Amino acid sequence: MGWLKPTTRLHDGRVSWEGHRRELKIYREAFEGKFLDSTEAFYAKKAATWITTDNVSEYIEHVNSSLDLEKQNGKHFLEDSTTKLSIERIVNKLVTCHAVYLVDAETGCDFMLDGLRITQLHNMYRAFKHDAESLVLVVNKMIEYIKKKGLVIIEDK
Helix, strand or coil, X not given: CCCCCCCEECCCCCEECCCCHHHHHHHHHHHHHHHHHHHHHHHXXXXXXXXXXXXXXXXXXXXXXXXXXXXXXXXXXXXXXXXHHHHHHHHHHHCHHHHHHHHHCCCCHHHHHHCCCHHHHHHHHHHHCCXXXXXXXXXXXXXXXXXXHHHHHXXXX
16 A cells, blocks of 8 residues: 555645545545644654653743644645644643743743743733643632732732
């Protein structure tokens, strides 16, 4: 069996296998699962390195760059459903598995909020928005921060 080629390109450059049931079946059976597993293993390894060598902001930059790259690559080389599954697995390995640490770390949410590091908070939101449970951790930190600042204001009057 030679390389399978999608025979339809949509106007925005995305690949479509629709209408090519045989090729799509082979794509799913011979490629998709192995691709998803290797993608997941690759990002698990990257996460293990980044989490030990980078501060939270740098780690989050890696996450967002990786997600952007994988979305772009998926648009050109993968079936839409595979891209979606790939992003879900990447988010799991890069965000979900490390969310508590990233939020609570010395350079995490409190550091960003106290220093009004809006760009870093925005980047954290971009990464965490893909996982509702992880995003709740950030929201809870923001609620704590607002309450703490509000109490300071009230006590100063």
